[in-house]
Amino acid sequence: MGKNIKLLTDPLNLNNPITVQILGICSALAVTVKLMPAVVMSISVITVLTFANVIISLLRNTIPSRIRIIVQLVVIAALVIIVDQILKAYVYDISKQLSVFVGLIITNCILMGRLEAFALGNKPFPAFLDGLGNGAGYALILIIVSAIREFFGSGSLAGFKIIPQGFYDFGYSDNGLIILPPMALIIVGVIIWVQRSRTRELIEN
Amino acid sequence: MKLDTNSNLYTFIYASVLVIAVAAALAFTAVKLKPLQDKNVRVEKMQNILKSIGVNTTPDNAEQLYNKYVTDAYAVNSKGEKLEGVNAFDVNLKLQFKAEPDKRVLPVYEAKNDKGETKIIIPLRGKGLWGPIWGYFALNDDYNTIYGAVFDHKGETPGLGAEIATEKFQKQFKGKTLFDGDKFVSITVYKGGKGSALKAGDTKHGVDAISGGTITSKGLEAMVKDDWLFAYKAFLEKNKK
Numbered sequence: 001m002g003k004n005i006k007l008l009t010d011p012l013n014l015n016n017p018i019t020v021q022i023l024g025i026c027s028a029l030a031v032t033v034k035l036m037p038a039v040v041m042s043i044s045v046i047t048v049l050t051f052a053n054v055i056i057s058l059l060r061n062t063i064p065s066r067i068r069i070i071v072q073l074v075v076i077a078a079l080v081i082i083v084d085q086i087l088k089a090y091v092y093d094i095s096k097q098l099s100v101f102v103g104l105i106i107t108n109c110i111l112m113g114r115l116e117a118f119a120l121g122n123k124p125f126p127a128f129l130d131g132l133g134n135g136a137g138y139a140l141i142l143i144i145v146s147a148i149r150e151f152f153g154s155g156s157l158a159g160f161k162i163i164p165q166g167f168y169d170f171g172y173s174d175n176g177l178i179i180l181p182p183m184a185l186i187i188v189g190v191i192i193w194v195q196r197s198r199t200r201e202l203i204e205n
Numbered sequence: 206m207k208l209d210t211n212s213n214l215y216t217f218i219y220a221s222v223l224v225i226a227v228a229a230a231l232a233f234t235a236v237k238l239k240p241l242q243d244k245n246v247r248v249e250k251m252q253n254i255l256k257s258i259g260v261n262t263t264p265d266n267a268e269q270l271y272n273k274y275v276t277d278a279y280a281v282n283s284k285g286e287k288l289e290g291v292n293a294f295d296v297n298l299k300l301q302f303k304a305e306p307d308k309r310v311l312p313v314y315e316a317k318n319d320k321g322e323t324k325i326i327i328p329l330r331g332k333g334l335w336g337p338i339w340g341y342f343a344l345n346d347d348y349n350t351i352y353g354a355v356f357d358h359k360g361e362t363p364g365l366g367a368e369i370a371t372e373k374f375q376k377q378f379k380g381k382t383l384f385d386g387d388k389f390v391s392i393t394v395y396k397g398g399k400g401s402a403l404k405a406g407d408t409k410h411g412v413d414a415i416s417g418g419t420i421t422s423k424g425l426e427a428m429v430k431d432d433w434l435f436a437y438k439a440f441l442e443k444n445k446k
Binding site: 061062063064065066067070071074075078081082085086088089090092093100 | 210211215219224227231245360
């Protein structure tokens with residue numbers, strides 16, 4: 001049981017897909033300008049990754065090994081398209097902001113990585129936890145980065161103004177630089193730095 | 206008997222079954238969600254039309270406000286003649302854009318704003334850098350002066366071409382005129398940053414392009430000229446005051 005819990009908690013810190021495995025960076029930079037799209041993107045990735053992990057794990061003994069990558073891709077692509085359709089139907093505004101990035105979950109390396117490395121060789125329940133854990137690890141970083149960027153870049157969180165008007169009257173202004181993609185990379189870099197300096201296991205010789 | 210999962214036959218059958226199952230699942234989702242998605246697109250269209258006459262809406266009250274403000278919707282042909290029996294709102298601009306200009310069905314909306322002034326709303330359709338761009342011109346009842354403009358796009362570059370969808374770019378169009386005397390000149394987009402239109406001495410028909418968004422800006426100019434808006438020329442000339 002302890003092993004199963006580790007599957008869920010490891011990706012949050014010690015084996016985080018973004019900061020330790022350095023996967024899925026592209027979407028982490030693109031959708032983190034505002035908190036809400038980042039949350040929706042996180043939920044989409046968690047959903048797709050969990051389902052894909054379970055499905056591939058259920059099929060693992062039947063998949064012909066020569067076409068296993070194609071089978072994984074078909075499963076991921078189908079799930080992503082379904083998620084995209086659901087977003088278009090129920091949260092149209094946010095789906096417009098996310099535009100191509102939901103579709104690009106298909107090429108997110110975290111997904112193929114987990115399917116190939118974990119789901120193909122493990123039972124459905126551990127695969128489910130692994131999917132959930134890695135999705136949550138990705139979500140955690142996305143939400144931290146987007147909260148920082150929205151707060152300093154637009155003075156708000158999830159669309160609500162946080163920095164009071166009085167500050168602006170005194171000459172405070174939002175940092176336009178932080179909206180631009182390079183700042184996301186720098187923030188991710190800072191998170192990696194903080195994480196490594198706090199966690200002994202991650203320090204290489 | 207243990208199945209040989211590496212045999213050719215097994216691989217073929219496996220791939221076929223998988224693809225058919227996935228296709229069925231996708232088709233089912235698409236068909237189920239289509240009505241909701243179509244409704245979102247309609248609501249967005251109503252919001253854009255209302256935005257061009259300066260009415261701000263939320264997705265929830267768009268339909269109600271649309272019915273309140275928009276008084277008439279009809280379609281004309283390139284000779285400016287009204288076409289009977291066309292539901293203007295449902296005219297597919299994508300298809301009309303591809304058609305020959307003299308065969309196009311051109312929708313026109315009429316609306317009354319809060320001051321009771323009649324505005325003529327002309328939908329626009331054109332090509333940007335990566336995909337379609339579209340928008341609406343709201344004209345005063347002289348069929349000449351632009352009262353408001355709204356543009357949107359499918360996938361222009363964020364921060365560059367996508368800026369056509371911002372207030373800052375759109376408000377430049379306010380007060381510009383489509384006709385110079387009796388000549389239909391429409392709007393010209395000037396490259397070279399802020400104030401370029403002013404420098405060129407074209408204060409009546411010129412706006413500044415978006416720096417870094419040249420192809421989108423040029424596409425937008427073509428949209429309000431030869432590509433699309435010129436098809437409305439006869440209609441506008443007929444009603445012009």
